[in-house]
Amino acid sequence: MTAPTAQLARPKESAPPSGSLELGTELPMVGEAAVPFLEIETLRAKEFIPAAKEALGSLIAEQGHAKVIRPVFNWAGRNSLFPLHWGLACCAIEFAAAFGARWDAERFGVVPRSSPRQCDVMIVNGTVTWKVAHKLITLYEQMPEPKWVIAMGNCATGGGPFRTAYSVVPGVDKLVPVDVYIAGCPPRPEAMLDGILELEKLIRERKE
Amino acid sequence: MQPDDLTGVLAPKLGVRLKGVEPFPGTAGRVRFEREAALDLFRAVRDDLGFRHLSMVGGIDWVDHREVFYVLWSDDAKQYLVLSTDVPADDPRVETASSVWPSANWHEREAWELVGIVFDHHPDLRHLLTPDGYEFRPLLRSFKLHEPEELEVKARHV
Numbered sequence: 001m002t003a004p005t006a007q008l009a010r011p012k013e014s015a016p017p018s019g020s021l022e023l024g025t026e027l028p029m030v031g032e033a034a035v036p037f038l039e040i041e042t043l044r045a046k047e048f049i050p051a052a053k054e055a056l057g058s059l060i061a062e063q064g065h066a067k068v069i070r071p072v073f074n075w076a077g078r079n080s081l082f083p084l085h086w087g088l089a090c091c092a093i094e095f096a097a098a099f100g101a102r103w104d105a106e107r108f109g110v111v112p113r114s115s116p117r118q119c120d121v122m123i124v125n126g127t128v129t130w131k132v133a134h135k136l137i138t139l140y141e142q143m144p145e146p147k148w149v150i151a152m153g154n155c156a157t158g159g160g161p162f163r164t165a166y167s168v169v170p171g172v173d174k175l176v177p178v179d180v181y182i183a184g185c186p187p188r189p190e191a192m193l194d195g196i197l198e199l200e201k202l203i204r205e206r207k208e
Numbered sequence: 209m210q211p212d213d214l215t216g217v218l219a220p221k222l223g224v225r226l227k228g229v230e231p232f233p234g235t236a237g238r239v240r241f242e243r244e245a246a247l248d249l250f251r252a253v254r255d256d257l258g259f260r261h262l263s264m265v266g267g268i269d270w271v272d273h274r275e276v277f278y279v280l281w282s283d284d285a286k287q288y289l290v291l292s293t294d295v296p297a298d299d300p301r302v303e304t305a306s307s308v309w310p311s312a313n314w315h316e317r318e319a320w321e322l323v324g325i326v327f328d329h330h331p332d333l334r335h336l337l338t339p340d341g342y343e344f345r346p347l348l349r350s351f352k353l354h355e356p357e358e359l360e361v362k363a364r365h366v
């Protein structure tokens with residue numbers, strides 16, 4: 001399937017330049033949220049901006065806000081998932097490896113950020129102890145909406161090998177809502193990337 | 209340094225409160241003492257014997273009583289020394305060593321929260337590894353591994 005970006009960027013060469021905008025073919029989208037996209041000719045900025053405003057306005061009036069704007073937000077959001085840059089235990093090593101040259105998670109727009117204020121997704125990569133529980137909740141609450149949580153590894157999923165230990169939270173879903181679970185002890189970087197792609201599917205289907 | 213040398217220095221200071229010095233593999237010996245003598249012993253060991261570095265403080269649960277042990281290192285003699293005292297299980301108190309070796313502070317907090325040894329006059333006896341308000345003493349033999357849900361309910365208030 002061709003990515004929506006490629007479709008938007010491709011100029012239509014055969015048609016002569018004109019000042020009008022017309023509704024073209026539909027973007028391929030998973031689910032029913034298909035957006036008609038605009039065939040945009042080469043225009044000067046002072047012509048383009050009012051024309052684009054008008055076209056967008058009529059599109060929204062016709063299709064509804066949720067159907068036009070929401071897919072664009074979802075598209076932008078799922079291609080720039082910024083996880084919180086922190087490590088709790090051994091899974092953090094695989095988390096770090098996923099951003100190295102070999103697996104290169106940045107090609108999916110996944111860039112770890114050091115401040116929770118700049119993050120969309122919290123990847124809980126390790127054993128959560130009761131001692132760190134309230135710090136984890138604080139970090140989660142400091143992240144701006146919309147936000148997601150990925151439980152990476154058996155420890156974050158259900159306590160892992162330390163499930164009955166005196167100090168370990170048996171699953172981070174006891175503390176924060178989890179969207180995607182990744183199994184493994186530790187999961188390989190491919191598994192982590194797969195979890196991120198699963199999350200992208202979830203975001204693609206987001207309605208509001 | 210041999211156990212006999214240690215006895216020679218410590219016995220005049222502690223008297224009957226010194227229960228004996230026995231050989232202990234890899235160290236200069238193991239000094240067993242009454243807990244009332246703790247501070248006197250610590251000062252004597254540091255100032256007269258030159259064990260200026262405290263490596264470790266720990267507790268052992270022997271079910272009928274508990275043991276507190278201290279591992280020391282002397283840079284002059286290049287030797288370790290173990291001090292050990294027994295405390296009753298229903299009153300596991302001993303004087304803090306942190307006034308003699310400041311590094312005892314965190315070790316004693318750990319021994320307190322995991323084995324339940326109470327260190328008198330400790331400057332800051334707070335939880336170190338477990339959350340505040342955690343009511344278990346998990347390294348005691350009476351502690352049962354909990355079903356996660358049970359522990360969760362009790363630890364919820366953290």
Ligand code: SF4
Nearest residue numbers: 090153154155185186
């Ligand atoms: S799941 Fe395994 S690798 Fe990951 S933090 Fe737990 S013990 Fe470590």
